[in-house]
Amino acid sequence: xxxxxxxxxxxxxxxxxxxxxxxxxxxxxxxxxxxxxxxxxxxxxxxxxxxxxxxxxxxxxxxxxxxxxxxxxxxxxxxxxxxxxxxxxxxxxxxxxxxxxxxxxxxxxxxxxxxxxxxxxxxxxxxxxxxxxxxxxxxxxxxxxxxxxxxxxxxxxxxxxxxxxxxxxxxxxxxxxxxxxxxxxxxxxxxxxxxxxxxxxxxxxxxxxxxxxxxxxxxxxxxxxxxxxxxxxxxxxxxxxxxxxxxxxxxxxxxxxxxxxxxxxxxxxxxxxxxxxxxxxxxxxxxxxxxxxxxxxxxxxxxxxxxxxxxxxxxxxxxxxxxxxxxxxxxxxxxxxxxxxxxxxxxxxxxxxxxxxxxxxxxxxxxxxxxxxxxxxxxx
Amino acid sequence: xxxxxxxxxxxxxxxxxxxxxxxxxxxxxxxxxxxxxxxxxxxxxxxxxxxxxxxxxxxxxxxxxxxxxxxxxxxxxxxxxxxxxxxxxxxxxxxxxxxxxxxxxxxxxxxxxxxxxxxxxxxxxxxxxxxxxxxxxxxxxxxxxxxxxxxxxxxxxxxxxxxxxxxxxxxxxxxxxxxxxxxxxxxxxxxxxxxxxxxxxxxxxxxxxxxxxxxxxxxxxxxxxxxxxxxxxxxxxxxxxxxxxxxxxxxxxxxxxxxxxxxxxxxxxxxxxxxxxxxxxxxxxxxxxxxxxxxxxxxxxxxxxxxxxxxxxxxxxxxxxxxxxxxxxxxxxxxxxxxxxxxxxxxxxxxxxxxxxxxxxxxxxxxxxxxxxxxxxxxxxxxxxxxxxxxxxxxxxxxxxxxxxxxxxxxxxxxxxxxxxxxxxxxxxxxxxxxxxxxxxxxxxxxxxxxxxxxxxxxxxxxxxxxxxxxxxxxxxxxxxxxxxxxxxxxxxxxxxxxxxxxxxxxxxxxxxxxxxxxxxxxxxxxxxxxxxxxxxxxxxxxxxxxxxxxxxxxxxxxxxxxxxxxxxxxxxxxxxx
Numbered sequence: 001x002x003x004x005x006x007x008x009x010x011x012x013x014x015x016x017x018x019x020x021x022x023x024x025x026x027x028x029x030x031x032x033x034x035x036x037x038x039x040x041x042x043x044x045x046x047x048x049x050x051x052x053x054x055x056x057x058x059x060x061x062x063x064x065x066x067x068x069x070x071x072x073x074x075x076x077x078x079x080x081x082x083x084x085x086x087x088x089x090x091x092x093x094x095x096x097x098x099x100x101x102x103x104x105x106x107x108x109x110x111x112x113x114x115x116x117x118x119x120x121x122x123x124x125x126x127x128x129x130x131x132x133x134x135x136x137x138x139x140x141x142x143x144x145x146x147x148x149x150x151x152x153x154x155x156x157x158x159x160x161x162x163x164x165x166x167x168x169x170x171x172x173x174x175x176x177x178x179x180x181x182x183x184x185x186x187x188x189x190x191x192x193x194x195x196x197x198x199x200x201x202x203x204x205x206x207x208x209x210x211x212x213x214x215x216x217x218x219x220x221x222x223x224x225x226x227x228x229x230x231x232x233x234x235x236x237x238x239x240x241x242x243x244x245x246x247x248x249x250x251x252x253x254x255x256x257x258x259x260x261x262x263x264x265x266x267x268x269x270x271x272x273x274x275x276x277x278x279x280x281x282x283x284x285x286x287x288x289x290x291x292x293x294x295x296x297x298x299x300x301x302x303x304x305x306x307x308x309x310x311x312x313x314x315x316x317x318x319x320x321x322x323x324x325x326x327x328x329x330x331x332x333x334x335x336x337x338x339x340x341x342x343x344x345x346x347x348x349x350x351x352x353x354x355x356x357x358x359x360x361x362x363x364x365x366x367x368x369x370x371x372x373x374x375x376x377x378x379x380x
Numbered sequence: 381x382x383x384x385x386x387x388x389x390x391x392x393x394x395x396x397x398x399x400x401x402x403x404x405x406x407x408x409x410x411x412x413x414x415x416x417x418x419x420x421x422x423x424x425x426x427x428x429x430x431x432x433x434x435x436x437x438x439x440x441x442x443x444x445x446x447x448x449x450x451x452x453x454x455x456x457x458x459x460x461x462x463x464x465x466x467x468x469x470x471x472x473x474x475x476x477x478x479x480x481x482x483x484x485x486x487x488x489x490x491x492x493x494x495x496x497x498x499x500x501x502x503x504x505x506x507x508x509x510x511x512x513x514x515x516x517x518x519x520x521x522x523x524x525x526x527x528x529x530x531x532x533x534x535x536x537x538x539x540x541x542x543x544x545x546x547x548x549x550x551x552x553x554x555x556x557x558x559x560x561x562x563x564x565x566x567x568x569x570x571x572x573x574x575x576x577x578x579x580x581x582x583x584x585x586x587x588x589x590x591x592x593x594x595x596x597x598x599x600x601x602x603x604x605x606x607x608x609x610x611x612x613x614x615x616x617x618x619x620x621x622x623x624x625x626x627x628x629x630x631x632x633x634x635x636x637x638x639x640x641x642x643x644x645x646x647x648x649x650x651x652x653x654x655x656x657x658x659x660x661x662x663x664x665x666x667x668x669x670x671x672x673x674x675x676x677x678x679x680x681x682x683x684x685x686x687x688x689x690x691x692x693x694x695x696x697x698x699x700x701x702x703x704x705x706x707x708x709x710x711x712x713x714x715x716x717x718x719x720x721x722x723x724x725x726x727x728x729x730x731x732x733x734x735x736x737x738x739x740x741x742x743x744x745x746x747x748x749x750x751x752x753x754x755x756x757x758x759x760x761x762x763x764x765x766x767x768x769x770x771x772x773x774x775x776x777x778x779x780x781x782x783x784x785x786x787x788x789x790x791x792x793x794x795x796x797x798x799x800x801x802x803x804x805x806x807x808x809x810x811x812x813x814x815x816x817x818x819x820x821x822x823x824x825x826x827x828x829x830x831x832x833x834x835x836x837x838x839x840x841x842x843x844x845x846x847x848x849x850x851x852x853x854x855x856x857x858x859x860x861x862x863x864x865x866x867x868x869x870x871x872x873x874x875x876x877x878x879x880x881x882x883x884x885x886x887x888x889x890x891x892x893x894x895x896x897x898x899x900x901x902x903x904x905x906x907x908x909x910x911x912x913x914x915x916x917x918x919x920x921x922x923x924x925x926x927x928x929x930x931x932x933x934x935x936x937x938x939x940x941x942x943x944x945x946x947x948x949x950x951x952x953x954x955x956x957x958x
Binding site: 009010048056057058088117118119120121122123124125127128131132135136138139142143146147150151154155188191192194195196197198199201202205206209210213236237239240243244246247248249250251252253254255257258259267268271272275 | 418426428464466754755756757758759760761762763764765768769772773775776777779780781783784787788791827828831832834835837838839841842845846849850852853856871874875878879881882883884885886887889890893894899901902905943
């Protein structure tokens with residue numbers, strides 16, 4: 001609770017560098033589990049991938065065993081019978097049973113006491129799944145390349161690489177989730193999942209943008225190693241990342257609960273599970289995968305290595321968040337602050353500020369960045 | 381500064397007007413979003429060519445043919461799209477779903493039927509087809525007018541000038557025995573476009589109905605005409621039918637034929653090709669099979685038509701015509717100039733150009749489609765399930781909206797309210813877009829699309845979160861709200877642009893590179909993201925600026941979800957640790 005309050009007030013100083021190691025370890029373990037599960041248990045592929053006929057409709061009060069019995073009578077005992085949501089009955093048979101499609105439909109309608117036309121029928125050829133998989137793979141490859149290019153231009157190639165590796169990580173973990181939990185994989189889930197990946201790098205970009213911004217600020221950039229700078233940036237945008245994730249996930253949870261849980265809309269359920277998995281792994285990997293990779297790449301740059309050595313040999317360069325923010329603040333003209341300040345004092349409360357600027361060990365000498373004087377400070 | 385300020389409020393006015401216009405449009409117009417088949421029930425089929433190396437041209441042609449085939453069913457809202465090398469056919473809302481599925485999948489029926497009468501479609505009058513003032517002109521045309529160019533061959537039906545001097549008149553005569561004086565003989569090589577016109581399927585159906593009823597009324601003895609629906613049924617074989625001739629390139633109806641019972645089945649045909657004759661004109665060479673069900677059957681029909689006096693294939697002042705009917709459309713209706721043909725030396729010559737000759741040959745050879753298509757996936761969605769899905773999607777969306785609304789307002793107070801207002805603006809614009817695209821482009825809103833829109837609630841609010849947090853950070857750092865507003869926006873905007881850019885790239889790639897109806901998800905997520913960029917810039921920026929510059933914000937920053945502005949001017953404030 002206290003941690004949350006600190007985050008809310010912008011006072012969090014989490015040493016992300018320490019967490020990165022744990023995060024990467026966790027990710028490595030999860031990836032191993034995912035791959036193991038994928039190769040041993042495989043995926044629960046829907047009929048769209050294997051070919052067959054799926055018949056689906058509202059059948060309140062009809063149990064799986066009743067439906068199974070009806071299928072046995074028709075000579076399609078191998079049919080897969082499920083009740084989805086509360087009262088949606090779904091029966092799937094393989095392609096060779098396709099001629100019995102209408103019989104099955106009628107039998108189910110008789111059971112449910114409705115018309116055959118109240119049941120949906122989906123017939124899939126055996127190679128359709130390959131088609132879907134193929135186009136999804138192609139889209140994924142192009143997508144990764146496009147993001148790599150886009151972020152290389154917009155930010156820098158090392159960050160682009162970090163973001164793309166994080167996305168690949170997301171793909172593997174999500175496939176793992178589907179394999180371990182044996183959730184059914186359908187074309188909607190594949191497409192939904194891929195699309196949400198594009199959205200999930202939102203958080204990653206927010207963090208990277210912040211790192212770039214801080215890096216362009218000499219008072220901070222010269223006094224912190226890249227690792228520290230990244231950790232600082234992450235602390236600064238943590239609340240942003242949390243809130244963007246929450247705001248994005250809330251509607252998806254609503255879809256999962258309302259759409260699938262209460263109303264029994266199967267497609268919604270399939271969609272929202274894929275979206276949820278994609279969003280969660282995206283939020284996680286932006287902090288624990290993308291950033292450490294970038295840090296690792298950047299620390300190998302001669303410039304950053306030299307900085308690291310200089311800071312290590314000299315006075316310990318480490319800055320607390322408030323100090324760093326004070327540094328960045330003191331670089332910009334504060335006159336505007338005075339001028340713009342309202343005459344009224346803010347609601348007092350128990351809050352106040354740390355002393356401005358002065359707390360830092362050495363006052364910065366550089367004048368900072370004219371274009372975007374931003375300041376971070378401290379208060380409350 | 382003043383001009384910048386004005387520009388800023390200009391963008392606000394712009395986006396508000398846009399929202400209001402969109403709202404008015406969706407209220408006042410009759411356009412409504414067009415629900416996909418998974419929401420209203422319907423049929424969808426994914427067709428794939430058996431031979432994967434088939435050319436794009438053939439696929440396009442196949443697509444058009446399927447499109448017309450479905451339109452023949454009387455469902456105007458069918459959607460046939462090419463996705464990669466597959467053809468996606470979607471028919472939402474069709475009543476008899478099982479039959480629709482059969483019609484799409486069936487191989488075409490090719491038939492040879494005698495021409496009883498031809499009614500050209502006049503360009504000048506087709507707009508009046510629904511009028512009650514008798515403005516529709518469907519003058520019968522003497523079949524003999526279609527003169528042939530080659531003595532030993534068949535002459536095509538593509539003549540022009542059929543309606544000359546008659547366009548204002550109603551149906552003038554009843555039978556195929558019209559007086560030849562009504563029209564001057566025309567050269568068979570004249571461009572057929574002279575008498576073409578565009579007809580949408582509904583108008584065309586109406587026209588056919590009218591032809592039928594007029595024929596019935598004026599001849600006194602109603603012929604056993606079948607309705608449009610029945611055309612696809614095999615038992616119409618022995619009945620008189622009214623069938624349009626359609627330009628296979630443009631889809632325009634060029635003429636309407638009244639045809640007798642089938643004389644020769646398409647199965648009698650072996651193959652067909654297009655070639656150039658001695659005079660350099662394009663012609664089509666059908667080749668019939670040997671034997672009783674092949675060339676013999678054709679010759680039997682040819683003998684009747686060539687005589688011109690047989691009532692089953694009447695000619696006016698000479699030989700009668702035999703129409704080649706494919707998919708209930710007349711491909712060509714040549715005059716039969718000989719009573720006896722060799723199976724492989726038949727020529728249909730006349731006003732063909734290279735393209736049309738090859739098209740007809742292809743159609744004769746392959747039946748309807750230039751490629752062999754295999755149904756990869758088909759779906760029949762029941763209307764009740766569709767409604768349930770729509771209902772669930774709407775409820776989920778509403779609940780999601782309320783949930784994030786509570787969160788945003790709890791966290792950002794008044795700024796949160798402004799964020800939710802931004803969502804409403806986006807919603808009104810998106811709704812209008814949906815209505816417009818549904819009504820005019822035929823873009824269907826699917827369940828995947830609805831989930832895309834629900835997810836975009838988060839996408840949109842993310843921009844607000846990024847901006848607000850930036851603002852808070854700056855205020856915490858000691859700026860006044862007023863001073864922080866613009867700089868925060870600049871930084872936040874660059875972040876928003878980068879992040880939304882990545883989303884849009886992802887959505888666009890997935891939309892263009894994947895197949896199937898789920899592309900709707902990518903489409904609407906991408907659209908909403910674009911919309912978010914617009915509202916963030918045009919609405920969020922000025923409105924947050926306006927709100928935070930109020931006296932109220934200065935006095936009660938917490939009502940705006942902002943931290944209290946530290947008093948930096950004076951260092952009198954006490955140091956109190958939290």
